[in-house]
Amino acid sequence: MSEAPTKKSDAPAETEGEYICQCFQVTDETIKTVIREGNLTTIEQITEACGAGGGCQSCHMLLDLFLDQHNKKNQPPEPEPAKKKKGFFSKLFSKA
Ligand code: FES
Structure with a gap:
């Protein structure tokens, strides 16, 4: 005999993201969203x-990490290093 698949209606509702702040049950998605939308730069702003x-502040390391990730994305690209000028001897002995 085969059993009909059971319905998992009593399973807990899925939340988006992973809980980062256990004290206030805040997910990484929520934190990233508030940082991005508010262009936040400090943990105090995230808390607000x-x-x-x-x-308990045990999530502060992760909040710092999210802030760093956000700030790196918004920084202008680093300029390319200046090309070294060829000196007198380099010009004489350069391979064509
Ligand atoms: S886990 Fe975020 S304040 Fe405690």
Whole structure:
């Protein structure tokens, strides 16, 4: 006999992202969104925006990481290093 597939209606609703701040149950997606939309630069601003980081502070390292990731994306690309000028001897002995 084959059993009909059971419906998993009593499974907990899936949340988007992973909980980063356990004290306030804030996910990484929420934190990244508030950082991006508010162009936030400090943990205090994140705490004001969504509550994350306002408790035991054990998530502060991860909040710093998200801030760093956001800031790196918004920095202008580094200029290419200047090309070295050829000196007198380099011009004489350069391979064609
Ligand atoms: S885990 Fe974020 S404040 Fe405690």
